[in-house]
Amino acid sequence: MTVRLLILAALVIGASSFAPVHAADIKLLSAGALRSLLQELAPDFEKTSGHHPILDFATAGGVEQRIASGEAIDVAILTEPRIKKLQGEGKIDKESIALIGRASIGLAVKKGAPRPDIGSVDAFKRTLLAAKSIGYTDPASGGTSGIHMAKVFEQLGIAAELKPKLRPISGSAGAPPLVGEAVAKGEAEIGMQPISELIGIPGVDIVGPLPAELQSPDLVYFAGIPAASAQPAPAKALIDFLAGFEAAPIIKSKGLEPR
Secondary structure, rough: OOHHHHHHHHHHHOHHOOOOOOOEEEEEEEEEHHHHHHHHHHHHHHHHHHHEEEEEEHHHHHHHHHHOOOOOOOEEEHHHHHHHHHHOOOEEEEOOEEEEEOEEEEEEOOOOOOOOOOOOOHHHHHHHHHOOOOEEEEHOOOOOOOOOHHHHHHHHHOHHHHHHHEEEEEOOOOEEOHHHHHHHOOOEEEEEEEEHOOOOOOEEEEEOOHHHHHHOOOOOOEEEEEEEOOOOOHHHHHHHHHHHHHHHHHHHHOOOOOO
């Protein structure tokens, strides 16, 4: 039996805890690192609850801006520092916040290309210096991994050397940056982004995670109910579903570390 069938079986058994009096459309706005996860889990939640999640995506910075503006969103998923800031401002219900998972930044190359050594900080530094072009999330877009990688380049003392070959990747409304696509198209020789965003991109090979010393402590994702939500009860059901143990195998399969 597949992981998905096992999860569905467990959820059907416990479906009464999610059963709605009236089915609701739940507007969910998430950072892009959880896109493939949510696209897979949303149909399962709808089958077991009757509620219909309406998915929208942005960078973590974009999510924060939209929640801060008071946009009518029922569930927001974004990084720990940003959700704590919104909670402190009264924009997210403190009691609704739940951990979904932690992401690691990985490096990808075009499918079939040689896999560079990134097994240590020094090896990763050499790989960056040797690369002809480097894709990463544009820090100006508000993407957590892009902001972090810009700091890593400075930390390694090679920001000036890398600048001519950096390829900052920006997204568009509802579509966060896809660094893996840039690598697959040959727009960047190597690309760095959370592994959860690189997984499933056709035409790339994921070399692996960056060294632990260079990972971002901020790539921990939490869900919460914004103050502007019109559907707090269905929103809580969705958060409980995403944060539950039954969803953990799929969370892990998407390159995230579940709670």
